[in-house]
Amino acid sequence: xxxxxxxxxxxxxxxxELFAIATVVRFEPPVxxxxxxxxxxxxxxxxxxxxxxxxxxxxxxxxxxxxxxDSAPRLVRIHPSANPDSAQGVVDYTMTCHSGGSLDxxxxxxxxxxxxxxxxxxxxxxxxxxLAKAMNYRVSAVAPGAGEEHFSNIDAIYQEISGNNLAIxxxxxxxxxxxxxxxxEALTAALRSxxxxxxxxxxxxxxxxxxxxxxxxxxxxxxxxxxxxxxxIEIGAISPEEIAVSILAEIIEKTRASKxxxxxxxxxxxxxxxxxxxxxxxxxTYWSEYxxxxxxxxxxxxxxxxxxxxxxxxxxxxx
Numbered sequence: 001x002x003x004x005x006x007x008x009x010x011x012x013x014x015x016x017e018l019f020a021i022a023t024v025v026r027f028e029p030p031v032x033x034x035x036x037x038x039x040x041x042x043x044x045x046x047x048x049x050x051x052x053x054x055x056x057x058x059x060x061x062x063x064x065x066x067x068x069x070d071s072a073p074r075l076v077r078i079h080p081s082a083n084p085d086s087a088q089g090v091v092d093y094t095m096t097c098h099s100g101g102s103l104d105x106x107x108x109x110x111x112x113x114x115x116x117x118x119x120x121x122x123x124x125x126x127x128x129x130x131l132a133k134a135m136n137y138r139v140s141a142v143a144p145g146a147g148e149e150h151f152s153n154i155d156a157i158y159q160e161i162s163g164n165n166l167a168i169x170x171x172x173x174x175x176x177x178x179x180x181x182x183x184x185e186a187l188t189a190a191l192r193s194x195x196x197x198x199x200x201x202x203x204x205x206x207x208x209x210x211x212x213x214x215x216x217x218x219x220x221x222x223x224x225x226x227x228x229x230x231x232x233i234e235i236g237a238i239s240p241e242e243i244a245v246s247i248l249a250e251i252i253e254k255t256r257a258s259k260x261x262x263x264x265x266x267x268x269x270x271x272x273x274x275x276x277x278x279x280x281x282x283x284x285t286y287w288s289e290y291x292x293x294x295x296x297x298x299x300x301x302x303x304x305x306x307x308x309x310x311x312x313x314x315x316x317x318x319x
Contacts, residue, residue: 005038005049009110016112016169018043020064022051023106025075031056031101041107043068045280055277056103058298059093062278067109078103094275113138114171114255117195119161119186120178121146123240124201124247128175129154131248140166142189144182161185168193173251175231177201183210184217191223197254199231199247270295273313274302 012019024037033052040048041064051060056078063076076091079102116132118125121143129151132139139154142164146157158164161182168174174195176186179202187210190198200207207229214224232246233253269278277298286297290310297303306313 005040008040008048012040013110013112016115016167018068018109018111020067020107020109022049022060022064023108024051024103025106026104028079028102031103033103033105041065045283051105052103055093055275055298056105058277058279060105060107061280063091064107064109067107068111071109071111073106073108076105076107078105093277112171114173115140115167115169116251117142117166117168117172117174119143119174119176119190120181120201121150122177122179122181122201124179124243125175125177126150127240127244128177128247131244135248142166142186143178161189166193168195170194170196173197173199173254175199175201175247176227177231184213187214187227188217188219191219191226197251198227199250200227200229201231201243201247202229204230272296272298272302274305277302 009021020041022039022041024033024035027034031052033050033056037051038049039051039060041061042048043065045061045065047057047061051057059076059078063074067074074091075089076093078093080094113136115138116128118129118139118141121141125141125143129139129141133153140156140158141151141154142158142161143150144159144161146159148157151157158166162185172193172195174190174193174197176183176190176199178186183202187200191214200210202210211224211227211229215221228250231250232243233250235242235246235249237243237246270281270284271277272279273295275298279296279298281296284296286300286303288295288297288303288307288310290306295306297306
C-alpha cells in the first residue's frame with residue numbers, strides 16, 4: 001500500500017497537479033483510522049486512500065481544500081466532545097457520529113513548482129532564468145539557436161517556437177524577451193496559451209508597434225491586452241539584471257495577489273443537521289427528504305438519528 005501511495009504521489013507531481021496529503025498521526029479507539037493511514041485529497045474534493053470513514057472523510061476533505069487555498073498545513077483533531085484546552089494551531093471538530101474514539105490527522109498541501117516559460121535568449125532572458133532557478137522555479141526556454149552557453153542549469157531548452165509540448169497552465173508565467181528575434185512568432189505562440197501572466201520585454205515604443213502588428217494579424221483587442229508591456233514593475237530598471245528583478249517581482253506580486261492561481265474547485269456542500277459537519281453533496285452517501293427539502297449526513301448514525309424524529313431539528317435547519 002505504501003509503494004502504491006508513493007507511486008500515486010509521484011504521478012500527480014509529474015503532472016504538476018495540486019493536492020493535499022492527509023496522514024493519521026494519533027488515535028484513540030474505537031475508530032477505523034490508525035496511525036500511518038494516508039489519503040490524497042484532490043483539488044476537486046475527491047479522495048484517494050484511507051484515513052477512516054464516517055465523519056473523518058468529510059472533515060479531511062474540508063480542511064484539505066482550505067489547506068490548498070491558503071497553502072498552509074494543519075493538524076486536525078476529531079473527537080466526541082468539546083476540547084477547550086486544545087493546543088494552539090490544532091483545528092478541532094466535535095463529533096457525535098462515533099462512539100468515543102478520536103483521530104489526529106496532519107494535512108499538508110502539495111503545491112507544484114511554478115513553471116516559468118521564457119521565449120528568447122537575450123541577456124534579460126538569461127538573467128531571468130538564473131534568478132528564477134535560484135528561487136526554485138521550474139524554468140523552460142524557447143529560443144532557436146540557444147544552448148547551454150546561454151541557459152545553464154534550466155529544465156528544458158526548445159529550439160522550435162511552435163510545435164512543442166510545453167504543458168502551459170494558467171499558473172505558468174510567460175515572458176517574451178526575444179528582442180528582435182522572432183518577436184511576433186513568440187507572442188503568437190504565447191497568446192494561444194491560457195497563461196494568466198504574459199509579458200513582453202521591450203521599450204514602450206517598440207512594444208506599441210509589436211502589439212499593433214498582432215492586432216493587424218487577427219488577434220482581438222482583448223487578446224492583445226493580455227500582454228503586459230513593458231514587462232516588470234516600475235523600479236527604474238536599466239540593466240538586464242535590474243529588468244529581470246522587476247519582472248520576477250511582478251510575477252511574485254501577481255501570484256500572491258491572485259488566489260485563483262491555486263484555489264481549488266468548489267464543491268456543493270450542505271450542513272449535517274445532527275453534528276454540524278460539512279457534507280459534499282456530490283459524494284454524499286446518506287441523505288433524507290423532509291418537508292420538501294433534502295438533508296445530507298456525514299454517516300449513517302446521523303441519518304438514523306434524524307429519521308427517528310426530524311421535527312426535533314426544525315429550529316436548526318432551513319426549510
